[in-house]
Amino acid sequence: MAVLDPERNAIVIRIVYDGPPHAGKTTSVRSLARSLMRSVETPLESAGRTVYFDWMEYTGGLFEGHRIRCQIVSVPGQPDLAARRRALLETADVVVFVADTSTATAVARSVAHIRQMVAIVRDLGELPVGVIVQANKRDVPGAISRAELCAALGNDFAHTAVTESVAETGSGIRETFVFAVRVALDRIRELIARGALPHGRPAVDTAEQLLAVLEDARITPTEVAGDIAAAVHALVAAPGPPRLPDARVPSGAIWPPVEGRMVLHEATEVGLAVRRVGDGDWMAGTGSGWRAHSTAAAEFSRFDDGRQALVAWAQGHAALAGLLSPPRCIVLADTGAGTWRLWQIVKLLPSLRAWLVDGAALTASELLGRLTAAAACLGDAHRRCVGTQLLPTLDTIGRAAHGPQFISLIPGSLAIPLPHTSDIAGRVASALSRVLAVELAARRADLARWLEHVERAPGSWEDVVAAALAERRAPRVTDAASLGHKPPGR
Amino acid sequence: MPSEKQIIESFEKVASETPGFIAASLVDLDSGMTLGMKSLRADFDLAAASAYNSEMVKQKQKIMRALSLKTTLEDMLMTLGDQIHLIKMVSPSTFIYLAADRAQSNIAIVRITVNKHLGLFV
Numbered sequence: 104m105a106v107l108d109p110e111r112n113a114i115v116i117r118i119v120y121d122g123p124p125h126a127g128k129t130t131s132v133r134s135l136a137r138s139l140m141r142s143v144e145t146p147l148e149s150a151g152r153t154v155y156f157d158w159m160e161y162t163g164g165l166f167e168g169h170r171i172r173c174q175i176v177s178v179p180g181q182p183d184l185a186a187r188r189r190a191l192l193e194t195a196d197v198v199v200f201v202a203d204t205s206t207a208t209a210v211a212r213s214v215a216h217i218r219q220m221v222a223i224v225r226d227l228g229e230l231p232v233g234v235i236v237q238a239n240k241r242d243v244p245g246a247i248s249r250a251e252l253c254a255a256l257g258n259d260f261a262h263t264a265v266t267e268s269v270a271e272t273g274s275g276i277r278e279t280f281v282f283a284v285r286v287a288l289d290r291i292r293e294l295i296a297r298g299a300l301p302h303g304r305p306a307v308d309t310a311e312q313l314l315a316v317l318e319d320a321r322i323t324p325t326e327v328a329g330d331i332a333a334a335v336h337a338l339v340a341a342p343g344p345p346r347l348p349d350a351r352v353p354s355g356a357i358w359p360p361v362e363g364r365m366v367l368h369e370a371t372e373v374g375l376a377v378r379r380v381g382d383g384d385w386m387a388g389t390g391s392g393w394r395a396h397s398t399a400a401a402e403f404s405r406f407d408d409g410r411q412a413l414v415a416w417a418q419g420h421a422a423l424a425g426l427l428s429p430p431r432c433i434v435l436a437d438t439g440a441g442t443w444r445l446w447q448i449v450k451l452l453p454s455l456r457a458w459l460v461d462g463a464a465l466t467a468s469e470l471l472g473r474l475t476a477a478a479a480c481l482g483d484a485h486r487r488c489v490g491t492q493l494l495p496t497l498d499t500i501g502r503a504a505h506g507p508q509f510i511s512l513i514p515g516s517l518a519i520p521l522p523h524t525s526d527i528a529g530r531v532a533s534a535l536s537r538v539l540a541v542e543l544a545a546r547r548a549d550l551a552r553w554l555e556h557v558e559r560a561p562g563s564w565e566d567v568v569a570a571a572l573a574e575r576r577a578p579r580v581t582d583a584a585s586l587g588h589k590p591p592g593r
Numbered sequence: 594m595p596s597e598k599q600i601i602e603s604f605e606k607v608a609s610e611t612p613g614f615i616a617a618s619l620v621d622l623d624s625g626m627t628l629g630m631k632s633l634r635a636d637f638d639l640a641a642a643s644a645y646n647s648e649m650v651k652q653k654q655k656i657m658r659a660l661s662l663k664t665t666l667e668d669m670l671m672t673l674g675d676q677i678h679l680i681k682m683v684s685p686s687t688f689i690y691l692a693a694d695r696a697q698s699n700i701a702i703v704r705i706t707v708n709k710h711l712g713l714f715v
Contacts, residue, residue, distance in 0.1 A: 165624075165625040171626070171644075278597065281626045284621075349685070353623075405658075441663030441665075
């Protein structure tokens with residue numbers, strides 16, 4: 104709903120506080136109001152519960168010469184008011200999701216709610232609406248750790264920023280709010296660049312007007328939109344090192360513009376240490392679950408030159424979008440020595456090799472199933488990487504719901520595609536042979552015995568696994584066999 | 594990044610050691626929003642002052658880029674008829690904005706006091 108109001112020389116943005124019941128949404132907004140010396144309007148409360156919304160306005164800061172006018176709204180968390188929640192979420196420029204982290208059950212409930220919320224906001228326009236997870240109730244003894252929360256959120260939220268708060272005391276509330284404003288402004292910057300930011304008075308300017316909109320549209324209490332309880336159950340020598348980018352990089356120096364800043368926020372929270380590798384490249388993130396990399400050539404004396412390179416990289420990434428793992432970003436950062444350096448930052452996701460090694464203790468049947476699924480996944484990756492510079496290996500490819508994904512850093516030269524290989528099955532078999540010879544060596548005899556009793560179609564991925572195990576030439580895999588293969592659930 | 598409470602407590606220390614202290618804030622450069630502030634004067638619109646000063650910092654950085662100056666902005670000192678204003682960069686995207694009464698203080702004292710406590714704001 105962001106709008107440029109020329110009459111008041113203000114950018115109007117809406118920040119929506121969402122979350123499950125009793126997570127602390129209203130408490131967060133009221134705490135923020137105390138901090139900003141504002142008041143909160145709540146049209147109707149029932150037994151201390153928000154029935155419509157909480158509303159607060161705050162004008163502060165400047166963006167491109169315009170005042171920033173924030174409409175801060177919290178949604179009702181009760182399941183039977185889901186329609187009102189949806190209507191408010193659909194107007195958000197950024198969502199602060201208040202998660203209750205006091206217990207494992209509360210976290211599971213929060214995860215179910217955030218999935219509902221993302222389903223609502225993801226299709227709101229060309230540009231995604233930013234989401235920040237505000238992990239609340241951090242003062243409760245035995246509260247779930249941040250790492251456990253991130254694990255519960257899963258890979259779908261790997262690029263989502265997480266802040267910590269105690270809404271009752273106000274700790275973490277203002278920082279989260281300012282971060283949310285920053286994320287909203289990144290989206291608005293893109294809207295302005297595309298000429299898509301509406302001008303004029305906002306359609307809703309006051310709490311009364313918002314209440315009228317909700318009532319006129321007959322947005323009344325409804326049945327629960329989704330089965331949260333079920334979901335909860337289901338979820339239970341050289342020059343010194345350059346300065347690493349942090350979450351406060353300048354505007355326009357990060358891609359993708361909204362999610363990228365969140366990825367960076369999360370990556371830098373763990374405290375990355377930078378070291379020199381190869382021929383002057385810089386690498387950071389060993390042991391952190393993240394990898395940041397900058398090539399020797401990616402240093403620029405002028406910001407504008409760096410930004411040109413950033414744009415080229417962004418175009419390259421966009422062209423590979425369907426293949427790349429999503430928690431990644433490209434950042435142009437000040438080196439601290441008067442120059443600029445281009446970084447790519449990637450979250451480390453499990454590779455096919457890790458998945459196979461992880462299955463070393465499975466039964467022979469299960470492990471063969473996993474080897475076959477990995478073979479099919481790697482084979483599919485080979486086909487999809489044709490014409491790109493991406494090299495699919497057991498270490499660079501991971502499994503996603505939609506198929507293989509490239510989980511590693513993008514090689515330095517975006518423009519030069521790798522030579523095409525026609526012997527995909529041979530490459531896959533060769534890769535599996537090495538795993539079977541080293542990491543899974545103890546299981547080879549067992550697997551070979553089991554394989555003798557397994558019927559396998561010629562030209563299937565099972566046949567490729569058998570070839571890898573026997574260290575013989577791999578068969579040619581038929582398209583039908585590879586496309587029809589469904590990896591097992593494990 | 595310190596919490597808002599820690600920022601306010603840190604500014605209380607700065608205020609107690611700065612003669613003529615009027616107000617101070619830690620400001621997010623990108624948005625101009627304050628992350629925490631302390632004011633001894635109700636008529637001093639610190640939020641607005643912080644926002645406009647963020648524009649000034651951005652303009653200064655733009656000038657530096659235009660001049661190809663290969664250095665960083667450390668601080669900005671302004672002398673008004675009756676006030677002293679100091680902008681001190683804390684990180685690439687946050688800065689301290691402090692105003693003091695010129696009759697009771699001087700630029701050196703303000704600068705030394707802020708630098709002394711700078712680590713509290715990182």
